[in-house]
Each structure stands twice: as structure tokens, then as C-alpha cells.
Amino acid sequence: xxxxxxxxGGREHAIVRKLKESPLVSSLYCAPGNGGIAAxxxxxxxxxxxxxxxxxxxxxxxxxxxxxxxxxxxAAGMVDFLEAAGxxxxxxxxxxxxxESSKVFSKGLMKKYGIPTAEYEVFSQPDKAMAYIEGRGSYxxxxxxxGLALGKGVIIAQNREEAKEALHTIMEDxxxxxxxxxxxxxxxxTGPEVTVLAFTDGETMIPMVSSMDxxxxxxxxxxxxxxxxxxxxxxxxxTEEIAKECMEKIFLPTMRAMNQEGRRFQxxxxxxxxxxxxxxxxxxxxxxxxxxxxxxxxxxxxxxLAEIITAVSRGRLKEITVSWSKQASACVVMAxxxxxxxxxxxxxxxxxxxxxxxxxxxxxxAGTVQRDGGFYTNGGRVLGVTTMGSDLExxxxxxxxxxxxxxxxxxxYRKDIGKAY
Ligand code: AMP
Ligand code: GLY
Numbered sequence: 082x083x084x085x086x087x088x089x090g091g092r093e094h095a096i097v098r099k100l101k102e103s104p105l106v107s108s109l110y111c112a113p114g115n116g117g118i119a120a121x122x123x124x125x126x127x128x129x130x131x132x133x134x135x136x137x138x139x140x141x142x143x144x145x146x147x148x149x150x151x152x153x154x155x156a157a158g159m160v161d162f163l164e165a166a167g168x169x170x171x172x173x174x175x176x177x178x179x180x181e182s183s184k185v186f187s188k189g190l191m192k193k194y195g196i197p198t199a200e201y202e203v204f205s206q207p208d209k210a211m212a213y214i215e216g217r218g219s220y221x222x223x224x225x226x227x228g229l230a231l232g233k234g235v236i237i238a239q240n241r242e243e244a245k246e247a248l249h250t251i252m253e254d255x256x257x258x259x260x261x262x263x264x265x266x267x268x269x270x271t272g273p274e275v276t277v278l279a280f281t282d283g284e285t286m287i288p289m290v291s292s293m294d295x296x297x298x299x300x301x302x303x304x305x306x307x308x309x310x311x312x313x314x315x316x317x318x319x320t321e322e323i324a325k326e327c328m329e330k331i332f333l334p335t336m337r338a339m340n341q342e343g344r345r346f347q348x349x350x351x352x353x354x355x356x357x358x359x360x361x362x363x364x365x366x367x368x369x370x371x372x373x374x375x376x377x378x379x380x381x382x383x384x385x386l387a388e389i390i391t392a393v394s395r396g397r398l399k400e401i402t403v404s405w406s407k408q409a410s411a412c413v414v415m416a417x418x419x420x421x422x423x424x425x426x427x428x429x430x431x432x433x434x435x436x437x438x439x440x441x442x443x444x445x446x447a448g449t450v451q452r453d454g455g456f457y458t459n460g461g462r463v464l465g466v467t468t469m470g471s472d473l474e475x476x477x478x479x480x481x482x483x484x485x486x487x488x489x490x491x492x493x494y495r496k497d498i499g500k501a502y
Contacts, residue, residue, distance in 0.1 A: 082387060083143050085110040086122065087129050087159065088150035091414070091447035091465040092372035096150060096386070097122045098443070099379045103387035110144065116456050117437035117446020117464075129154050132162045139168055148172070148390060152229055155348075155368050156182035171390040173368050177339060177346040181368040184265045185227045194338040196331055197362040199223070201267035207248040210266055214244045221269040226251045228260025232296070232308045233421060237269065272357040273318040274364065276374045279332055279352065280389055283345035285398040286336050288328065290381050290405050291319040292374045293499070298421060300497045307421045308462060311498030312412045313473055314377040318356055327354065327361050335366070347393055376445050376465045377410040411476040412467040413484050413498050414447070418491025420461035425491065430456045430463070432487040442468045442483035458489055473499055 082105050086097055094117055100106050101121050112135060114124030127134040129151055139147060149159050149172035158175035172178075179186045191198040204210035214222055224247045226234035234257050238244035251261035279288040292314040298304035331352060339346045351367030351374075370378075379386070383404045392401045417424035430449065433456050438444050445467055448460015466483045470476030477499045484494060 082106055082145045082391075083108045083110070084146045084148060084387065085112060085135070085139060085144045086148045086150060087112050087135065087154055089113050089115050089118070089129065090151070090372050090460075091445040091462065092370050092375040093150050094118045094121070094445040094447070095376045095379045095465075095467075096148060096370065098445070099382060099386040100148075103385045105385065105387040110138075110142070112138065115446050115459065116449035116451035117444065119451060120436040130157060130159075132157075132159060135159070136163060136166055136168070139163070145169065146171070146391065146394070150369060152178070152181055152367065152369055156229060169391070169394045171394055172348045173346050177344045177348075178368040179344070180339065180346065180350070180366045182229050183227055184225050184365075185263055187366050188265055188267075190335075190338055190342065191363060194334055194341075196334050196338065197360060199267040199270050199362060199364070201265050203227075203263055203265055205263045207252040210248050210252075210264055211245060213266060214238075215241065220244075223267045223269050224248060224251065225265040225267065226257045226261045227263040227265065228257065230257040230260050233257075233306055234260060235306060270355050270357050270362060270364070272355045273316075275316045275319045275354045275356060275361075276312075276371055277319070277327065277332070277352045277354065278370060278374060278378055279350050280393055280398060280403065281336055281350050282347050282393045282396045282398040283336065283340055284396060286332050286350075287398060287401070287403050288324070288332060289378050289403070290314050291316040291324070292371075292377050293318075294371065294374055295495060295498055295501070300495050302501065305421050307416070309371070309373045310414045310416065310495045312373045312377045313477070313499040314374075314381060314410050317473065323356065323361060327352070331361065331363060347396070372447075373412045373414055373445075373462075373465045376412040376467045380410045380443065380467055380469060381406040381408065406469070408469045408471060409473040409476045410467060410469045411473065411480045411499055412445070412465045413480045413494055414462050415464045415466065415484060415487060415489075415492050415494045416462050417448070417458055417460070418493055420493070424461055426457075426459050428458045428489045428491070430458060430487065430489045439466070439483050439486050441479055442466050444483075444487070463489070463492070
């Protein structure tokens with residue numbers, strides 16, 4: 082098979098690496114990819130949202146299968162477009178991807194089908210939202226932009242002033258554009274967070290091993306939300322018993338609800354869960370692999386990924402057994418100084434070999450370019466330094482040893498990945 086992966090981050094690098102191990106894959110392309118992905122796949126300079134460009138590349142280069150990894154092209158109907166042209170894909174169509182791209186839709190789905198989640202109301206006018214928040218009178222309160230916002234559209238307001246400011250930023254300043262036309266105002270939940278990714282073809286659901294993301298920018302879970310600063314797998318809070326409960330009350334009901342709504346979901350469904358004192362609840366769904374969860378989860382996958390994704394696209398997932406390494410894995414993200422705010426680009430990265438790697442770890446590139454035989458920063462999240470170990474402690478100590486070998490001006494990373502328990 083000739084496979085094209087769409088996307089350009091650390092997640093896509095982890096996907097490419099896994100597919101490269103498959104005897105079923107003869108050639109591997111990535112659009113647009115990045116400096117580090119170029120060591121593992123042929124990178125082609127076509128944007129992830131360029132439907133026509135992707136289709137013409139697919140036709141001109143004998144591509145058999147397209148893996149659409151990021152949220153934006155999924156929400157924009159990349160899969161619908163390619164499938165209409167007869168190309169097999171991994172990823173949901175636009176109607177199914179709405180489970181991520183509209184929080185108003187996903188919250189409504191959970192309410193309708195009794196899937197546990199935070200209590201909420203939807204508003205399209207900031208003054209009505211504010212009146213509701215004041216009427217509730219309890220803080221913190223969670224305010225979420227309806228649409229996609231690079232993982233930054235959620236504000237936890239500690240008081241009236243912060244709530245007012247959040248509504249203003251999202252609904253009037255429109256920092257997330259049309260994603261802020263409506264907001265979800267919801268109850269603040271507490272408890273450990275767990276990410277579970279699941280393969281599903283709409284008929285069968287196979288949850289992957291659990292993981293834990295670290296969304297806040299700074300140590301001690303402080304600072305602004307980011308796309309994710311590091312991950313561990315397994316998630317130490319996610320017991321067998323909780324997994325069973327989630328399967329019965331959340332995972333399977335979600336798959337069935339989507340079918341019931343005529344939005345059969347085929348691809349990877351991301352469950353962002355919170356283990357509250359009242360049981361596991363859904364914080365968010367994503368319609369794709371998480372970043373940087375993929376880096377730790379796929380590192381533990383033992384079954385051929387190419388076999389799984391083709392089975393999903395054919396609706397034959399039930400024929401597959403998916404197995405996992407018992408080892409633990411950890412990923413520490415090295416980011417540009419200033420991220421998730423503004424940050425410089427084009428800084429030289431030291432410590433990487435000619436393939437963009439370092440001894441003792443797998444370095445998934447998120448925002449890099451390669452030129453003059455070296456690697457340079459080219460994004461907020463730059464590298465995801467990923468390791469395995471017999472337990473989390475070993476995986477983490479290996480990851481941090483590897484991180485210390487790499488440097489670039491202003492580099493920042495959290496020192497407490499996997500330590501929050
Ligand atoms: P989301 O983008 O929906 O995953 O939200 C980003 C982060 O905000 C989550 O990972 C949680 O840490 C936090 N969050 C979102 N919703 C809630 C909630 N209802 N209660 C408490 N924290 C939340
Ligand atoms: N790591 C969170 C996400 O991919 O949305």
C-alpha cells in the first residue's frame with residue numbers, strides 16, 4: 082500500500098513511524114509534514130486543508146489510502162471529498178467529526194442519550210450568558226467556545242470579572258472567530274483527567290491503552306491551556322473497573338448515539354474524561370488521535386497499524402485483535418519560549434543527530450524544519466521526546482535524560498510530567 086498521512090505535528094510523526102514498521106506499507110508520504118517527519122516519509126508541500134491539491138497528488142502518485150489526522154480537515158470534509166473520488170481514508174466524515182467541531186452538538190448528544198457529562202447551558206448572546214452565570218452565583222464556572230480553537234477555547238473563570246472577560250474575548254473580540262458565535266457554560270468538575278482513544282468503525286469499538294495529558298503550560302498545572310505539554314501511558318488512575326464502567330456508560334453509548342443520529346463514526350474517537358466523585362464524565366470528545374497522546378499510545382501498539390486502519394475503513398474492525406506492550410511510555414514536549422502566546426521561529430536546535438533523533442529516546446517532531454543539514458524551530462510545540470520503560474518512573478527518567486541533551490534558545494518544557502499523582 083502507498084499511504085498518505087495528512088498533517089504536520091508530533092502526532093503525525095508518531096503515526097508515520099508506526100506505519101513505517103508495517104510490512105503492508107510500500108511507500109509513505111506526509112502532507113505537509115515537517116523537518117523530522119522527512120526522515121521517515123516523503124514530505125509533500127501541500128496544505129492539510131487543500132482538498133484539490135491532496136486529491137491530485139493522490140491520483141498522480143498511486144496513493145491507496147489517506148490517513149486524515151488533524152481536526153480542521155476532518156471538520157472541513159476532507160474525508161467526504163476523498164471518498165467521493167473513490168479514495169479510502171481513515172477518519173470520520175464531516176457530519177461525524179462534528180462531535181469535536183461543535184461543542185453545542187456534542188453536549189446535546191450526551192444530554193439526549195444520557196451520557197455522563199457536566200451540566201450546561203448554551204448561549205449565543207454574551208449578556209444572556211452573563212445573566213445565567215450571575216444567577217448561578219457559584220464559581221469557578223467553565224466557558225467554552227462552540228467550535229474549534231486549537232485546544233485553547235476553554236476558560237475556567239474563577240469569579241464574575243473573569244467570566245465577563247471570557248465572554249467578551251470569545252463572543253465579542255472573537256479571538257476564535259466564528260467558533261465563538263455560541264458558548265457552552267458548564268459546571269466545573271473535579272477529579273483526575275484521563276484520555277482514552279478508541280478505534281471504531283461504527284459497529285465495533287476497541288479502546289486503546291489509557292493516557293494522561295498535561296494541558297497547562299507551566300509546572301504545577303498552572304498557566305494557560307496549551308495543545309498539551311506532555312503525556313504518560315498508562316494513566317495510573319484508570320483502573321480495570323473504571324475502564325469497564327466507561328465502556329458501558331460512555332464509549333459504546335457514544336458509538337450507538339452517533340449511529341442513531343445518522344452520523345456513523347469511523348476513525349479514532351477521543352474521549353477526554355474526568356474521574357469525578359460521581360463517576361467518570363466526558364469533558365470533551367475529539368474526532369481524531371490526540372496530540373501528544375498519540376506519541377505515548379502508539380509507542381505501545383504491537384498490532385500492525387496499517388491493518389487496523391484499513392479494517393476500520395472497510396467496516397471490518399471486528400476481525401482484528403489489537404495488542405499492546407505492557408511497558409509504560411512518557412512524552413515530554415519541548416516548546417518555544419512564549420508558547421502558547423507568541424514565540425520566535427527559526428532557532429537552531431542543538432543535540433539532534435542527522436535524522437533529528439537523540440540516543441535513548443524517540444524524538445517526534447512537532448514544529449521543525451530541516452535546512453543546511455540542521456534542524457530549526459518552526460512552531461509552538463517543537464519536539465515530543467518519547468521513551469518506554471518497565472514502569473512510568475523509568476520511562477519518565479529516560480525521557481528527561483534525553484531532553485537534557487537537546488537545546489534551543491528559550492526552550493521550555495514542564496519538569497513535572499507524570500508527577501501529578
Ligand atoms: P477541553 O478543551 O474541553 O478539553 O478543555 C480543556 C481543559 O479544561 C480540560 O482538559 C480540563 O482540564 C478543563 N475543563 C474543561 N471542562 C471542564 C469542566 N467542566 N470542569 C473542570 N475542568 C474542565
Ligand atoms: N492533547 C489534546 C488534544 O489533542 O486535543
